[in-house]
Amino acid sequence: MSSYIDNVVGSGEKVEYHAKVSLWSMMPLFLLGLVLLPIYGLGLVVWVIAFLQYSSTELAITNKKIVAKFGFIKRDTIELLLPKAESVQVNQSILGRIFNFGSVVVSGAGNPQAPVPGIDSPMEFRKSFMEIQERAAGSA
Numbered sequence: 001m002s003s004y005i006d007n008v009v010g011s012g013e014k015v016e017y018h019a020k021v022s023l024w025s026m027m028p029l030f031l032l033g034l035v036l037l038p039i040y041g042l043g044l045v046v047w048v049i050a051f052l053q054y055s056s057t058e059l060a061i062t063n064k065k066i067v068a069k070f071g072f073i074k075r076d077t078i079e080l081l082l083p084k085a086e087s088v089q090v091n092q093s094i095l096g097r098i099f100n101f102g103s104v105v106v107s108g109a110g111n112p113q114a115p116v117p118g119i120d121s122p123m124e125f126r127k128s129f130m131e132i133q134e135r136a137a138g139s140a
Helices: 004-008 024-036 042-055 094-099 122-139
Strands: 015-019 058-062 065-070 076-081 085-091 101-108 111-120
Touching: 004 058, 004 065, 015 111, 015 122, 024 042, 024 094, 024 111, 058 122, 065 111, 076 101, 076 111, 085 122, 094 101, 101 122, 111 122
Parallel strands: none
Antiparallel strands: 015 058, 058 065, 065 076, 085 101, 101 111
């Protein structure tokens, strides 16, 4: 089964950076599942939800756009052309700084904000975005 990002990449477009959800950002769900496990196995349901969130979130930067996809059954997507992206914010809590995860918020022209929570190495994402955007602007 191919990923959403593989399906939306057009001709002449290639993935420059692929981000993933941090397992550390999923820790509250893992702990909640552990606490609820003795109660009729409800913890297993919480763990399945955490797994689905982890495996169904995709984020990538191509040489032309930023693509994000959330959801397993109900799908939410964000596709923002690089020239239209105005800024990238990184929000990290104290635990996010310690374990290197956080939320990335991409702002663009005509698109108020596109938040992507719980991303592994968000500062690396931001750095890669800036480099790819500069290359794209230079080649245009």
